[in-house]
Amino acid sequence: AQKVTQAQTEISVVEKEDVTLDCVYETRDTTYYLFWYKQPPSGELVFLIRRNSFDEQNEISGRYSWNFQKSTSSFNFTITASQVVDSAVYFCALRGGATNKLIFGTGTLLAVQP
Amino acid sequence: DTGVSQDPRHKITKRGQNVTFRCDPISEHNRLYWYRQTLGQGPEFLTYFQNEAQLEKSRLLSDRFSAERPKGSFSTLEIQRTEQGDSAMYLCASSERAGREETQYFGPGTRLLVL
Numbered sequence: 001a002q003k004v005t006q007a008q009t010e011i012s013v014v015e016k017e018d019v020t021l022d023c024v025y026e027t028r029d030t031t032y033y034l035f036w037y038k039q040p041p042s043g044e045l046v047f048l049i050r051r052n053s054f055d056e057q058n059e060i061s062g063r064y065s066w067n068f069q070k071s072t073s074s075f076n077f078t079i080t081a082s083q084v085v086d087s088a089v090y091f092c093a094l095r096g097g098a099t100n101k102l103i104f105g106t107g108t109l110l111a112v113q114p
Numbered sequence: 115d116t117g118v119s120q121d122p123r124h125k126i127t128k129r130g131q132n133v134t135f136r137c138d139p140i141s142e143h144n145r146l147y148w149y150r151q152t153l154g155q156g157p158e159f160l161t162y163f164q165n166e167a168q169l170e171k172s173r174l175l176s177d178r179f180s181a182e183r184p185k186g187s188f189s190t191l192e193i194q195r196t197e198q199g200d201s202a203m204y205l206c207a208s209s210e211r212a213g214r215e216e217t218q219y220f221g222p223g224t225r226l227l228v229l
Contacts, residue, residue, distance in 0.1 A: 043225070045157070101159035
């Protein structure tokens with residue numbers, strides 16, 4: 001079975017603080033894909049990143065960075081110098097190599113206070 | 115390039131009524147997905163199409179649900195005899211490539227409330 005766990009239900013930070021959102025996944029597939037999506041109050045899921053299981057290189061994009069560790073089955077997301085506009089629900093998702101559907105975690109609500 | 119669009123954005127209906135939602139994928143995207151998201155949860159897969167062929171359906175998709183993509187472009191999701199438990203956000207996504215390069219891009223969703 002495939003599963004994504006986002007243990008942090010809600011996180012509240014003050015603007016300019018760094019924040020890390022945790023994601024732990026379970027899969028028996030040797031090839032799989034991990035994703036992060038952002039869901040602002042408007043409801044639309046915005047794609048942030050895709051990472052393939054055979055590529056453990058971490059990635060940085062502006063204030064965003066992702067730490068993929070197969071040894072701990074984790075794919076954590078860090079926002080540096082958070083801003084109010086970062087306030088949203090963030091979802092981690094998994095897609096197995098032999099399937100097309102995304103398996104989502106329950107999401108983490110990030111509130112950035114000014 | 116416009117994104118995925120969904121219509122309507124909101125729908126309020128009475129229990130027992132039928133409702134139909136429409137999704138227009140990103141142009142040239144041959145894969146189209148439907149997900150359902152209830153409050154406080156992540157989206158759950160319902161079904162997906164490659165061109166006009168419906169290739170997979172979730173157990174969540176009861177007999178009251180039907181989805182079509184007749185010409186391989188837009189898709190409709192119909193719920194017959196709605197129940198209060200059908201209240202949710204219905205999300206549509208589309209993708210262009212299969213396999214390792216596939217990324218699903220989501221629309222704004224249709225929020226359904228069944229009274």
